[in-house]
Amino acid sequence: MRGSVRPDDRLGSLTGCQISSRSVDLWDDEVDRGFREEVRAFLEGSLGGEFALVRGRGGPGDEHALFDERLDWERHLGRNGWTCVAWPKEHGGRGLSLRQQVIYHEEYARARGPGRLGHIGEGLVGPTLMAFGTDEQQRRFLPAIAAGEELWCQGYSEPDAGSDLANIQTRAVPVVDGDGDGGDGDGGAWAITGQKVWTSLAHWADWCFVLARTSPVDPGPGGRKHHGISYLLVPMRQVGVDIRPIVQVTGDSEFNEVFFDGARTSTANVVGEVGDGWRVAMGTLGFERGASTLGQQLNFRSELDAVVELARRNGRATDPVVRQRLARAHVELEVMRLNALRSTPGTDVVNKLHWASVHRSLGELAVDVLGPAGQLDPGDPLQRLFLFSRADTIYGGSNEIQRNIIGERALGLPKEPR
């Protein structure tokens, strides 16, 4: 086993045994060490200088902070080839191995890189276009995502379609006047009408990938709700798109209601076949539950570090129950990280259930360590961690839904009664 234990041994001294609060870099061979140095040098150079203002900003519960500055950061990353590190090189990525992706995200978290604005494009729609899109769609959209030039949002959920996603009512109908503004001089368009809800970052997005019904559900016995749905790429900055922020418990409004009223998109902007969008939508969900959250997960380590630091400062570290919970959180994060390293298609549901639950427990531990003070300062990062982590077990499919999937697909249990 090669590797190094970092000198930073705060949890070790807290619990009285010689373990490190930092993960052991079990795999860092010479090439990886060189890579780690390269990432670290780039991030330190940028965040220590020109971009010092955005350092540590824009994370969960702080999403509204410094939008323009973070957009500049996104483009700075893009210019230097540090967005979309998991994408293949031919699509403008870096083609990193899973191991190097983990290193990249660890270093990003360690350097307190700001919350990324482009993660929905990079993690969700980009991989979807690589898997299901046409060459033309890939050429049109991928470079702008990698460069941080176009931001995306996800138009799935509706007031009556969350867990029961196939129940969407938003409609898209073909129009013949040819003014779909897909920007490609198209001769035909779709007009989209309906309401989406919980649409993260819609207020900043240039584009939305929208699930819409393009043919009604067949009322006959074989009629299935997920048939007749299409996956459309819709420009957000147009008449016919109304975005209304929803204020969240954190006080920010990271997500929105989005009303489409005859909004247009070109016929060239349907991903997959018309009416076969469910298959594409499930592909995107696989990405959402899978490696796209790697960066976010590796950031949890810095959050635990902050909780440990606070416990030492305010004396809570002498409470045996708190000490046990801190140690358990350390182990859970380590398991999560090792799971991420071996994640393959098919393990995404288990991983999502695990990391979401781990993060929610970490949020609960954070406010317990904060004590009564946790209720006083709404800007406290650990209070924000608690509030935002409540959402982790909901978005991307709630914990109950992940358990249903595991029950039905992995354990072969009978389908739940409907």
Ligand SMILES: Cc1cc2nc3c(=O)[nH]c(=O)nc-3n(C[C@H](O)[C@H](O)[C@H](O)COP(=O)(O)OP(=O)(O)OC[C@H]3O[C@@H](n4cnc5c(N)ncnc54)[C@H](O)[C@@H]3O)c2cc1C
């Ligand atoms: C922070 C955040 C960001 C989000 N961002 C987006 C976004 O950008 N785009 C987007 O489209 N959506 C987004 N969502 C929406 C998210 O996908 C939905 O909230 C989620 O799918 C659950 O749907 P729902 O809210 O309608 O709850 P419901 O589906 O109404 O569920 C309510 C409760 O019932 C449980 N439940 C429902 N059905 C079952 C069942 N069959 N078996 C057992 N239990 C069940 C659920 O687990 C939940 O506890 C976001 C949500 C959050 C919290």
